[in-house]
Amino acid sequence: MTETPSADVALADVGAGPVASQQGTRATGPRRWLGFGLVILATAFWSTAGLFITMTVKGSSITPLGLAFWRVFVTFLCLLVAILVSRPRLLRVAPRDLPWLIGMGALAVGIFQVLWILAVLLNGVSVATVIQCNAPVMVTLLAWVFWREPLTWRKWSAIGLALAGTLMIARPTGPRAVQITLTGLVVALGAALAYAGITLFTKKLTGRYNPWTILTYSFGFAALALLPFQIGRLLPQHVTPQAWGAFVGLVLLTTIGGYTCYALGLRHLQASVASIVAMTEVPFAAFIGYFFLGERLDAWQVLGALTVVSGVVLLSLRPRREDAAGVAGPDQPQMIAGA
Numbered sequence: 001m002t003e004t005p006s007a008d009v010a011l012a013d014v015g016a017g018p019v020a021s022q023q024g025t026r027a028t029g030p031r032r033w034l035g036f037g038l039v040i041l042a043t044a045f046w047s048t049a050g051l052f053i054t055m056t057v058k059g060s061s062i063t064p065l066g067l068a069f070w071r072v073f074v075t076f077l078c079l080l081v082a083i084l085v086s087r088p089r090l091l092r093v094a095p096r097d098l099p100w101l102i103g104m105g106a107l108a109v110g111i112f113q114v115l116w117i118l119a120v121l122l123n124g125v126s127v128a129t130v131i132q133c134n135a136p137v138m139v140t141l142l143a144w145v146f147w148r149e150p151l152t153w154r155k156w157s158a159i160g161l162a163l164a165g166t167l168m169i170a171r172p173t174g175p176r177a178v179q180i181t182l183t184g185l186v187v188a189l190g191a192a193l194a195y196a197g198i199t200l201f202t203k204k205l206t207g208r209y210n211p212w213t214i215l216t217y218s219f220g221f222a223a224l225a226l227l228p229f230q231i232g233r234l235l236p237q238h239v240t241p242q243a244w245g246a247f248v249g250l251v252l253l254t255t256i257g258g259y260t261c262y263a264l265g266l267r268h269l270q271a272s273v274a275s276i277v278a279m280t281e282v283p284f285a286a287f288i289g290y291f292f293l294g295e296r297l298d299a300w301q302v303l304g305a306l307t308v309v310s311g312v313v314l315l316s317l318r319p320r321r322e323d324a325a326g327v328a329g330p331d332q333p334q335m336i337a338g339a
Contacts, residue, residue: 035268038261039277045258047284050125051292052250053117059243062236064121067247068113069226074251076219083212090213097205101214104201105221108194113222115191122184124295127169129285130305131188133312137162138196140315154314161311168304279309 056067083090093101119128137159143149151159166189170180198218205214262278269277282305289295297305 031268035265038265042262043281049254050120052246055246059240060236064117073223079216101217105218106225108198110222110225112194119188126286126289134192135195158311158315165304165307
C-alpha cells in the first residue's frame with residue numbers, strides 16, 4: 001500500500017503519507033534491518049488511525065466532515081511550522097505548479113480524508129484498511145487509461161485477486177462477522193479511488209519538490225476546500241478528555257510519527273521492498289480492531305484480506321530486468337501512503 005519517498009528526504013511526509021521515489025536503495029546488513037524495523041513501526045502507527053478516529057467521534061459531537069477538516073488543518077499547521085523552523089526555502093514553488101497542488105489538495109487529499117473517516121466508521125478499522133489496499137490496483141488501471149501503460153499478466157492477476165478478495169470481504173457469512181453494507185463498500189472503494197488520485201497529482205510533482213513541500217501545500221489547499229463546510233458550524237461541544245487525547249494521537253502519532261519512521265526507513269530499503277513490508281498495516285489494523293473495538297472477521301473475510309494483499313504484493317514485484325538496474329521505471333506510478 002506504500003511506495004518510497006526520495007532517498008534524501010530529511011523530513012517525513014505527514015498526513016497522507018510519503019511520496020514515492022523513482023530511485024532504489026541497496027542497503028545491506030544492519031542498515032537493511034533498521035529499514036525493516038522503521039517501516040514496520042510506521043505501519044503500526046498508521047494502523048492506529050481507525051482507533052483514534054472512532055474514539056474522537058464517540059467522545060465528541062464532531063461529524064466525519066468536521067473531523068476531516070480539523071485533521072488536515074492541524075496537520076497543515078504542524079507541517080508549516082516545521083518547515084518555517086527548519087528549511088523555509090522549501091515553501092518556494094513555481095506558479096505553473098500551483099494548479100497541480102490545488103488539485104491534489106482539494107480533489108484528492110480533502111476528499112480522501114472525508115471518505116476514509118466514513119469508511120472506518122461504517123466498516124470498521126480492519127475492513128476499511130484492507131479495502132484501501134485496492135488503491136495500487138486502481139492506480140494501475142488509471143495509468144492504463146491516462147498514460148497507456150501496458151496491462152501485463154502480473155497486473156491482470158493483481159486486478160483479479162483484488163476484485164475477488166474485495167468480494168469475499170463484502171460477503172460475511174458468520175453471525176459475528178463485520179457486516180458490510182453497500183453504502184459502506186462504495187464509500188471504502190471511493191476512499192481507495194481518492195487515494196489513487198493522490199498518486200496522479202504526485203506523479204506530476206515528485207522530482208521537482210521535497211515531499212514536505214508537496215504535503216504542506218496539499219494539506220493547506222485541502223483545509224481550504226473543506227473550510228466552506230465548516231462555516232456557521234460551532235466547534236465540537238462536550239469533548240471528553242479521551243476524545244482530545246485521541247485527536248492528538250491521530251495527528252502526532254498516526255501521521256507525524258508514522259511518516260517520520262517511514263521516511264527514515266526508506267533511506268535503507270528499495271521502493272518495492274518497502275511497499276511489501278508496509279502491508280503489515282493490515283494485520284496491525286486487524287489486531288487493533290479485534291482487541292480494542294470488538295471487530296471480528298470470519299474465515300471468508302480473512303481469506304479475502306489475504307487475497308487482496310497478495311494481489312498488491314504481486315503488483316509490487318518488478319521484472320528482473322528492473323531489479324537488475326535497481327531503479328523503478330521512469331513511468332512507474334508513485335503513491336502517497338498511509339491513513
